[in-house]
Amino acid sequence: MEGIFRDIKGKKRVDYPLSKLSSFRVGGKGDMVVFPNDVDDLLLLRKIATENAITLTLIGFGSNLLIRDGGIRGLTVILRKGFKNIDVVGEKIAAGAGIGLQELAKEAAKHSLSGLEFAAGIPGTLGGAIAMNAGTDKGEIKDILSRLTLLDERGELLEIKGSDISFGYRRANLPKDGIVVEAELELTKGNIEEIERSIGSEIERRRNKGEYKGFNAGSIFKNPAGDFAGRLIEEAGLKGYRVGGAVVSGDHANFILNEGEATAKDILELISLIKDRVYKNSGLLLEEEIRIIGEE
Ligand SMILES: Cc1cc2nc3c(=O)[nH]c(=O)nc-3n(C[C@H](O)[C@H](O)[C@H](O)COP(=O)(O)OP(=O)(O)OC[C@H]3O[C@@H](n4cnc5c(N)ncnc54)[C@H](O)[C@@H]3O)c2cc1C
Structure with missing residues (x-):
């Protein structure tokens, strides 16, 4: 696949660890990760992806993403430096x-x-x-x-x-x-x-409030109308609850922290456990605010 990207001026990386591109610091590898230099690079990337039927995934600072451990197939475009x-x-x-x-x-x-x-x-x-x-x-x-x-x-x-x-x-x-x-x-x-x-x-x-402590992706869940996801999670007794290296923040219950060694699977398991417990405790089904992408 590398050859088709030869005219791109920006940095290109094959099998690139996507954890480096996400504030959660989890995620498998990206088949082809490109950091376009400018709009011309981006236009060309779009054209290459369309002509070769390659999926194009876009990442900014990766501060609202949970990238699964299997990584991202096709092309991942990082819109930062040249823009x-x-x-x-x-x-x-x-x-x-x-x-x-x-x-x-x-x-x-x-x-x-x-x-x-x-x-x-x-x-x-x-x-x-x-x-x-x-x-x-x-x-x-x-x-x-x-x-x-x-x-x-x-x-x-x-x-x-x-x-x-x-x-x-x-x-x-x-x-x-x-x-x-x-x-x-x-x-x-x-x-x-x-x-x-x-x-x-x-x-x-x-x-x-401890928001910048540890690796996290901000609020995991949207606030339900008239309430706060953090309050519901705390009320369900989940502050400090852990799956592997992922833990519900003690400062802000709607944040999950990767303490360094968490996998996306740990975080996903914790998310599903939180949803279950909050539903049982309050009857409200929390909806993810973060975007979950990539292969299992
Ligand atoms: C500590 C912390 C605090 C936070 N606090 C808040 C908060 O108070 N309020 C809030 O709303 N969010 C908050 N967030 C979440 C996050 O910072 C925001 O959602 C932010 O806008 C995501 O920007 P990003 O560049 O990191 O996007 P990414 O996480 O890289 O991408 C998010 C989505 O946007 C898409 N995207 C990215 N760039 C583009 C583009 N150029 N064109 C089209 N689609 C694009 C991606 O494909 C993806 O679907 C917080 C996160 C952290 C870690």
């Missing part, structure tokens, strides 16, 4: 899909632009945040997204208005297999000190 451009015009900030939310929020602050503070502690890329409609109780990416450039499944670049995409709770109805390449956010003028202060306190708040 970090930032361009500020007035109250709009346009950026590549591979930029980190924290970096983007800090850049917005430098221009006294407010509106992204809620996202400053979310360890994902802009593209991943749009695909997931990432957010907190203070806002979601859909609230500020004015436009995006998307590479569709036919290999065409489309310009789409934010208002033309339907979003839900941690969900965006993007065109099938669409890859967000770049996006524009509409922010508002604010006071630079206040913006920087709220970015700092957002990151501090998460650090104090």
